[in-house]
Amino acid sequence: MKNSSIAARRKVAGISAGFLLGGLTVGIIGAPSAAAAPDCSPAGVNATVSSVQGAAEQYLAAHPDTNQVVTAAYGQPRPEAESSLRGYFTAHPQQYYDLRGILAPIGDTERQCNVKALPPLLESAYQEFMAG
Template sequence: MGVISAPMAAAAPDCSPEAVNGTVSSVRGAAEQYLSTHPGANQVVTSAYGQPRGEAAANIRSYFTAHPNEYYDLRGILSPIGETERQCSVSVLPPHLESAYHEFMAG
């Protein structure tokens, strides 16, 4: 005798401005905390703000290629931003951070 089950309905995401801002704030806090305990990653990310985009991207790519565990840790921390953007059809970061986020997550 087979068991047939109905698919479970996924809960609709909370796309209210408060929920979206809460996600961004939480992710930013977690990323800052992570970077504060990983000085090499913090240095390369902080330095990127003052560098031309191509140079910053190359430096970040080089650092995280050499430190893949840190790359995957940060991807995991940052992933709720992408999930919120997809589920809610919004861009939650300022344009300069949005492009950096997508470049980092594409790696």
């Protein structure tokens, strides 16, 4: 039971990398310096996504109200989830900016390496979320 809870939480965190729809999330993981060449190998891209997922999990664990909204959105139809997330993050802009910053390394890696780091459904939601 505990393993399924952990797996579900990881899935939610991964989805927050893309399913935080409606546009909302910035700041805790520092981006690599402009002089550093990104690791564009599949392992490097996966490491970035894993790192972001871990940071998102930690953030959500430390912010139960945000975690509750994100977790609930995961089980909702996309339009309803988008509306719910947009409403929450509009009312809580700091959480949006915090999460957006946490998720930013995924977009940085995608741009620098010219790859898509997420599955199509998550990629679409990620782009929508990051656009605000």
